Amino acid sequence: MIELLQNLGKNTRTGFTKLGRGTFFLLQIISGILSVLPRPRLLLNQMYSVGVLSFLIITISGLFVGMVLGLQGYYILSDFGAEETLGVMVAASLVRELGPVVSALLFAGRAGSALTAEIGLMKATEQLSGMEMMAVDPIKRIISPRFLAGLLSMPLLAALFSAVGIIGGQMVGSGLLGVDEGAYWSQMQANIDFQDDIINGVIKSIVFGFVASWIALFEGYDAIPTSEGVSRATTRTVVNSAFSILGLDFILTALMFGDN
Amino acid sequence: MQHTSTQDTFVGLFVASGIVGLFFLALQVSNLSSFTEHDSYTVTARFENSGGLKVKSPVSSAGVKIGKVSAISFDPKTYESVVQLSIDKQYNTLPDDTTASVFTAGLLGEQYVNLEAGGSDEYLKDGGKIEITQSAIILEKALGQFLFKSAEEKK
Amino acid sequence: MDNSVSTQNSLVSVQNLSFSRGNKKIFDDISLEFERGKVTAIMGPSGTGKTTLLKLIGGQLFPEQGTVIVDDNNVHRLRRSELYNLRKRMGMLFQSGALLTDMNVFDNVAFPLREHTHLPESMIRTLVLMKLQAVGLRGARDLMPNELSGGMARRIALARAIALDPMMIMYDEPFTGQDPISKGALVHLIKSLNTILGLTSIIVSHDVQETAAIADYIYVISEGKVVGQGTPKEIEQSESDWVQQFMNGTADGPVHFHYPAKDYVDDLLSTGKRYS
Numbered sequence: 001m002i003e004l005l006q007n008l009g010k011n012t013r014t015g016f017t018k019l020g021r022g023t024f025f026l027l028q029i030i031s032g033i034l035s036v037l038p039r040p041r042l043l044l045n046q047m048y049s050v051g052v053l054s055f056l057i058i059t060i061s062g063l064f065v066g067m068v069l070g071l072q073g074y075y076i077l078s079d080f081g082a083e084e085t086l087g088v089m090v091a092a093s094l095v096r097e098l099g100p101v102v103s104a105l106l107f108a109g110r111a112g113s114a115l116t117a118e119i120g121l122m123k124a125t126e127q128l129s130g131m132e133m134m135a136v137d138p139i140k141r142i143i144s145p146r147f148l149a150g151l152l153s154m155p156l157l158a159a160l161f162s163a164v165g166i167i168g169g170q171m172v173g174s175g176l177l178g179v180d181e182g183a184y185w186s187q188m189q190a191n192i193d194f195q196d197d198i199i200n201g202v203i204k205s206i207v208f209g210f211v212a213s214w215i216a217l218f219e220g221y222d223a224i225p226t227s228e229g230v231s232r233a234t235t236r237t238v239v240n241s242a243f244s245i246l247g248l249d250f251i252l253t254a255l256m257f258g259d260n
Numbered sequence: 261m262q263h264t265s266t267q268d269t270f271v272g273l274f275v276a277s278g279i280v281g282l283f284f285l286a287l288q289v290s291n292l293s294s295f296t297e298h299d300s301y302t303v304t305a306r307f308e309n310s311g312g313l314k315v316k317s318p319v320s321s322a323g324v325k326i327g328k329v330s331a332i333s334f335d336p337k338t339y340e341s342v343v344q345l346s347i348d349k350q351y352n353t354l355p356d357d358t359t360a361s362v363f364t365a366g367l368l369g370e371q372y373v374n375l376e377a378g379g380s381d382e383y384l385k386d387g388g389k390i391e392i393t394q395s396a397i398i399l400e401k402a403l404g405q406f407l408f409k410s411a412e413e414k415k
Numbered sequence: 416m417d418n419s420v421s422t423q424n425s426l427v428s429v430q431n432l433s434f435s436r437g438n439k440k441i442f443d444d445i446s447l448e449f450e451r452g453k454v455t456a457i458m459g460p461s462g463t464g465k466t467t468l469l470k471l472i473g474g475q476l477f478p479e480q481g482t483v484i485v486d487d488n489n490v491h492r493l494r495r496s497e498l499y500n501l502r503k504r505m506g507m508l509f510q511s512g513a514l515l516t517d518m519n520v521f522d523n524v525a526f527p528l529r530e531h532t533h534l535p536e537s538m539i540r541t542l543v544l545m546k547l548q549a550v551g552l553r554g555a556r557d558l559m560p561n562e563l564s565g566g567m568a569r570r571i572a573l574a575r576a577i578a579l580d581p582m583m584i585m586y587d588e589p590f591t592g593q594d595p596i597s598k599g600a601l602v603h604l605i606k607s608l609n610t611i612l613g614l615t616s617i618i619v620s621h622d623v624q625e626t627a628a629i630a631d632y633i634y635v636i637s638e639g640k641v642v643g644q645g646t647p648k649e650i651e652q653s654e655s656d657w658v659q660q661f662m663n664g665t666a667d668g669p670v671h672f673h674y675p676a677k678d679y680v681d682d683l684l685s686t687g688k689r690y691s
Contacts, residue, residue: 044271052270055277091289122516130513133473134527134575135502141530156278163281166289185288190325193316194290202282 022218029217032137032144042145050111050146050213051153057110058103058157059164065098066090066165070172074179083179087188090169091162095192095201096257099162101249104208107154108241112216115146116237119220120230128221143221147213154209155202162201200256207248212241299349300327301386305360305373310341311396312371313362319345321375326351329373345373345390355380356388362396371396425484426451426583426615427472432481434464434471441467443639444481449583454609454616456630458623460661463636465619466510469585472617473507474498486582503531506576506584506614510591512568514560514575520547521556524575531579546574550604566597573604583615584608590622598625605629623662627651635661 036043073089119142122128128138166188174181192198216237223233310332319327327347335342347354357378364371375390384390427449434442441464449455457465470476472483474490483490488501514523524543528534534542547553550570560568569589576584586605590598606629609616620626627633627647635643635650635658643650643658650658660668676682 044268047271047274048267051278052267052274055274095285095289125516126509126511126513127515129470129475130507130509130572131515132475133502133505133507133509134530134579135499136527136530137499153274153278156275156281159281159285160278163284163289166285188289189291190318192290194286198285198290201285 021222025218025221026214028139029144029147032140033148035140036145036148043148046145046149047153050149051156054107054110054157057106058161061102061106062161062164063168065102066094066168067172069093069165070169074173074177084183085187086173086179087184088191091166091188091192092197094162094165095197099165100158100201100204100208101245103158103161104154104205104212104245105242107157108212108245109238111150112212112237112241113234115216116220116234117230119217120223120233123221123223124225124230143217147217150213151209155205158205204249204252207252208245211244211248215241215244300346301349301352302330302344302346303384303388303390305343305345305390305393306340307343307362307393307395308340309395309398310343311362311398313343313373313396317370318372319347319375320372321377352383354384356382356384357392358384358390359392359394360390361394424450426486427617428484430482432471432483433479434467435479440639445639445641447634449615449617451615452613453631454618454629456618456620456626456633457636458620458626458633459636460621466587469507469587469619472585473502473505503579504582506581508569508572508576508584508586508589510588512572514568514572516560520558520571523571524578527575527578546578550574566593566600569601570604577608583617586616586618588620589618590620590625602629
């Protein structure tokens with residue numbers, strides 16, 4: 001029993017110190033962003049590996065999610081004779097929830113894990129240490145550009161996901177199941193609000209991009225510099241990002257759509 | 261970094277397509293294109309009871325959406341509901357004796373404001389008032405009256 | 416705070432330094448002097464924290480006690496920007512080479528020049544090729560780090576370390592895991608760089624022969640203390656059993672072959688699965 005309490009205490013303590021290290025790390029990253037701005041090349045290279053390489057998985061997933069929504073939505077809505085509102089249903093679920101959340105989860109799995117592994121291996125092979133000894137701050141040179149790239153890519157990826165998904169829903173809905181195409185778009189436009197739905201969705205995706213990039217970079221930077229340590233850190237990145245994204249999604253949804 | 265220029269091209273394409281996606285969401289999916297706050301005018305209507313009307317509920321005339329409810333407040337002096345309607349500027353020829361009623365779309369659907377044009381030559385202006393209103397039909401009230409009536413008839 | 420401390424002949428001076436990791440004391444009040452223009456070696460068995468010492472000198476780690484003075488600067492009292500300026504004049508060769516794996520050999524050597532100077536690209540090219548020529552790998556400029564052998568990687572890393580013309584270089588286990596030819600090449604390189612460029616060299620190593628061949632002065636460290644010091648000749652003739660065991664590489668001596676354990680017979684006869 002006492003052992004259990006001791007373990008709990010120990011875990012709490014290590015959890016808090018990790019949170020503290022993470023916060024300090026975040027402050028360092030943010031203060032490093034200023035020195036990235038005069039060197040857009042660093043950012044461009046990272047936009048490629050973080051954004052462009054996630055493009056395909058995001059758009060294909062978005063298309064399928066939208067098509068499934070079209071199919072499922074049609075079956076449910078047609079029971080009530082409300083097939084025309086299919087567009088609203090597909091667009092609202094994508095723009096408000098699935099777009100930001102699913103693309104952030106995919107982002108954490110695709111780009112986040114790669115970032116952790118890359119940073120962890122750079123640490124394990126003394127590249128970060130070596131850079132420090134060459135009087136180059138690895139946070140400014142390596143970490144901050146990646147963070148910024150994640151932050152900028154995430155809203156673009158989420159928007160792509162939603163847009164492709166809505167088109168996918170329309171393809172299934174009016175192409176396959178015979179929902180009137182005009183009704184699909186007009187009902188959507190009448191009921192999806194720019195501020196409440198689109199802007200809030202974009203805010204969500206920025207928050208998720210921030211958190212997912214932060215976790216991925218911190219886990220890599222904080223990894224034990226062995227092959228096992230890096231592999232564990234990569235796992236932690238995916239798990240912790242998923243938890244944080246879903247938890248934050250609940251909080252943000254409650255804040256944004258609560259007082260309607 | 262040998263393929264710098266192809267990388268740049270891809271990054272450019274990625275950013276461009278992301279922005280196109282955002283514009284698509286803003287213009288094609290949401291109501292941003294249909295009308296914005298700036299080109300609309302506001303008129304006030306007082307209802308004895310505005311029922312389940314909410315901010316952003318649609319305002320329509322002859323079945324076409326022409327605006328939305330922008331504010332609802334309670335007047336403690338007259339015990340009325342004060343509803344502000346913001347109407348798209350292109351529909352600026354509504355007569356000043358237009359009737360506003362709170363209707364329900366279908367039996368259980370959402371409530372909306374219906375405007376029925378009168379015959380006056382004067383038009384409603386920004387800040388104007390709709391004098392003739394008809395309150396929402398409260399289902400419980402109507403049902404109660406109906407039951408009461410039929411009970412009386414049986415006597 | 417006055418950071419300048421004058422030390423006559425030493426470029427690097429470690430004074431009364433203590434450092435521990437967890438409960439393990441890695442350095443216990445040691446003092447070392449590294450003279451300008453000389454090759455000084457720190458020797459000792461693996462796990463005595465030799466790499467840690469280099470990181471302490473480079474200001475990457477902070478000691479519990481004691482001071483490290485590099486070129487009249489107290490390393491751990493410097494502000495961050497001052498420390499970074501000092502580091503530009505300190506080269507360090509990591510055991511693995513620590514080359515940046517996402518760029519080729521040329522860009523690796525050019526990296527410190529591009530980060531710290533605003534030289535035109537043509538000048539950088541000339542400088543990089545000169546440095547690569549000095550380590551004999553000018554022809555390998557287009558290879559990626561994963562295409563290099565261990566010895567080549569270390570030589571490239573050396574070219575990178577001298578890119579900014581530092582006043583000193585710290586070598587972390589430069590000979591470990593090298594074939595005899597690479598070892599010979601590295602010995603030759605370290606020695607010639609030292610004499611030609613007038614560098615001060617600090618070598619951390621447990622390779623007795625190679626180190627003794629180029630070092631001007633040797634410190635032998637064990638369990639956080641200096642157990643022997645002197646010129647290679649003096650060390651060879653040291654009367655300390657420990658130093659003799661280390662230099663000759665005998666299996667048993669003051670350093671035991673066996674890791675501390677309970678009595679062998681008792682251990683075999685006991686049935687318990689767990690050590691209590």
